[in-house]
Amino acid sequence: MSFDLSKTYPILIERNKALIAIIGFLAFTTYKIIDRRNQYGRPPLLKYTIPWLGSAIELGRDPDGVFKKATAIFGPVFRIKAAGKEFTYITAADIISNIYRDAKVRSRPIAIIYTRLTIDCIQTFEYTSIRIEMAHIIFGMSKHLCDDMSSMEHIFKAHHDALNPAGALKIHHRYGAFAYECIQNTLDNLPSTTKLSYLIKSPAYDAALYAFFGKTYPAQESYDPFKIFDEGFIMLQMNLPRFMLRKYLNAREKLIDLTENYFANPHEDCSEFTHDVEEVGRDAKWSLRDIANFFIGDIWALQSNAIQAAYWIIALQLQKPEGLGKIIEEIDMQRNNWIKDNNPITQDETCCQWILDGSFPLLTSVIQEALRYCAVVFSIRLVAKETTLGGYRLRKGEYVICNTRSVHMDGDIHNNPTEFIPERYLPGTGKYTKNGRTVPNHSMPFGGGISMCEGRHFAMGELKIFIALLLSIANIELDPTSSERPQFNWAHMGTGLLPPIGDLSVCVTRRSTGTL
Numbered sequence: 001m002s003f004d005l006s007k008t009y010p011i012l013i014e015r016n017k018a019l020i021a022i023i024g025f026l027a028f029t030t031y032k033i034i035d036r037r038n039q040y041g042r043p044p045l046l047k048y049t050i051p052w053l054g055s056a057i058e059l060g061r062d063p064d065g066v067f068k069k070a071t072a073i074f075g076p077v078f079r080i081k082a083a084g085k086e087f088t089y090i091t092a093a094d095i096i097s098n099i100y101r102d103a104k105v106r107s108r109p110i111a112i113i114y115t116r117l118t119i120d121c122i123q124t125f126e127y128t129s130i131r132i133e134m135a136h137i138i139f140g141m142s143k144h145l146c147d148d149m150s151s152m153e154h155i156f157k158a159h160h161d162a163l164n165p166a167g168a169l170k171i172h173h174r175y176g177a178f179a180y181e182c183i184q185n186t187l188d189n190l191p192s193t194t195k196l197s198y199l200i201k202s203p204a205y206d207a208a209l210y211a212f213f214g215k216t217y218p219a220q221e222s223y224d225p226f227k228i229f230d231e232g233f234i235m236l237q238m239n240l241p242r243f244m245l246r247k248y249l250n251a252r253e254k255l256i257d258l259t260e261n262y263f264a265n266p267h268e269d270c271s272e273f274t275h276d277v278e279e280v281g282r283d284a285k286w287s288l289r290d291i292a293n294f295f296i297g298d299i300w301a302l303q304s305n306a307i308q309a310a311y312w313i314i315a316l317q318l319q320k321p322e323g324l325g326k327i328i329e330e331i332d333m334q335r336n337n338w339i340k341d342n343n344p345i346t347q348d349e350t351c352c353q354w355i356l357d358g359s360f361p362l363l364t365s366v367i368q369e370a371l372r373y374c375a376v377v378f379s380i381r382l383v384a385k386e387t388t389l390g391g392y393r394l395r396k397g398e399y400v401i402c403n404t405r406s407v408h409m410d411g412d413i414h415n416n417p418t419e420f421i422p423e424r425y426l427p428g429t430g431k432y433t434k435n436g437r438t439v440p441n442h443s444m445p446f447g448g449g450i451s452m453c454e455g456r457h458f459a460m461g462e463l464k465i466f467i468a469l470l471l472s473i474a475n476i477e478l479d480p481t482s483s484e485r486p487q488f489n490w491a492h493m494g495t496g497l498l499p500p501i502g503d504l505s506v507c508v509t510r511r512s513t514g515t516l
Helices: 003-016 015-039 054-059 062-072 093-101 128-137 149-162 165-188 198-212 219-231 233-237 242-264 272-283 290-302 308-318 323-341 348-356 363-373 404-408 458-473
Strands: 077-082 085-090 107-110 113-116 193-195 375-383 387-388 390-396 397-405 474-478 495-497 507-509
Touching: 054 077, 054 495, 062 077, 062 404, 077 363, 085 093, 085 290, 085 348, 093 375, 093 404, 128 149, 128 193, 128 233, 128 290, 128 348, 128 375, 149 272, 149 507, 165 198, 165 348, 165 375, 193 198, 198 219, 198 272, 198 308, 198 458, 198 474, 198 507, 219 233, 219 242, 219 290, 242 290, 272 290, 290 308, 308 363, 308 404, 308 458, 308 474, 323 348, 323 363, 348 387, 348 458, 363 375, 363 458, 375 404, 397 404, 458 495
Parallel strands: 085 397
Antiparallel strands: 077 085, 107 113, 193 507, 375 397, 375 495, 387 390, 474 507
């Protein structure tokens, strides 16, 4: 006997319409109950139209506008979905501060002995595991090494200690000598009219690498693979399928190869920082490739943010009516006073001592304002245990992101926040309050808490040295024949300083004061 299913199914469906309807209704109702239960007390979700894509297009066009709109509608805690990923964002300084303060130290140094402690409490917002995961998926560190928490924590601690203010000052002296040399070499081969990016990025890139690794590091050979790797940083961070990342992974491997070869050969001219951190890796029996992988993170940090900041400081100031004039006056005054008081004889490392000894209130203000204006830092944390934040429930295992730029762009805290104001941070000019209360963390270009940039002490001195040296050696003016102006490249949102799209054409000549 055979059955004609094409006839049987319609008959069964016809006879059981009521039952099917009841089952469908119960299933739908159960789903809505579970979904409502899951959403109960959750941060509100910004509405979007296209599934999976979410708010990605809007974020690409006007991220400041998206976060401002969401904050106005929901308050400072809300969810945004983009490109298949959903995160809870925080845009209020006080809540961000609370998250930054929530940190558990897995181990502490006792006397001279590094001793591991067991702590019963579990932090609410965890970062160390994220840092280790990023070391693997972005910088290519081996999985087995990343799983060795004790070893990773040990080298993280050594890295942090070596970049303290005293350690950064030692690198500043090296950096000043190399920056002076690299700027001079660039000017020797520069046409009178050029792109600002070339004037800034070429000497700044070489000088930073030489300061940390010495001249045995192949700086110029590393430039092209680094540029490609940096372009793909966000895509690597998103952990997209490998076929989409091939170009960037190949560039990363080239960069690692160059760095591994550097460590395999004599490099006695490296900085004390590099030597000390390398020794920690060698003592832990890390391979040279693992050591190279670790230092790729430092190379990226050196080249991706501080150089962009140097570019924007000059680019934004050139577009102001006063140009670079007032900053040059301050630099010349400090330089001339130092030479008068110290009567230097040699050019070598004393070429930056006058900068390290000077206060430079206007230049410092310009640096701080450029960092506020151009930085988009997303400090990410893993929710380690279910908690409430800003009145909303957060689940264990999800991620929250502190959007520090929203604080930088808050008109209740900063006057005219969307305008670049060079004098904003001059001593005695700023009172940063909101709702009648002082906002101590009104500017967070380096993030905060356990994830605060460890290189911030070096970066601030690096920027002051580079800008002061450059403007003491070269005259830089806008090319009157060019109307092109750089804009923010929002595709790099969340990684630090935004790179430019477009460029400035500038006229460059040497100054007669280009010594010491």
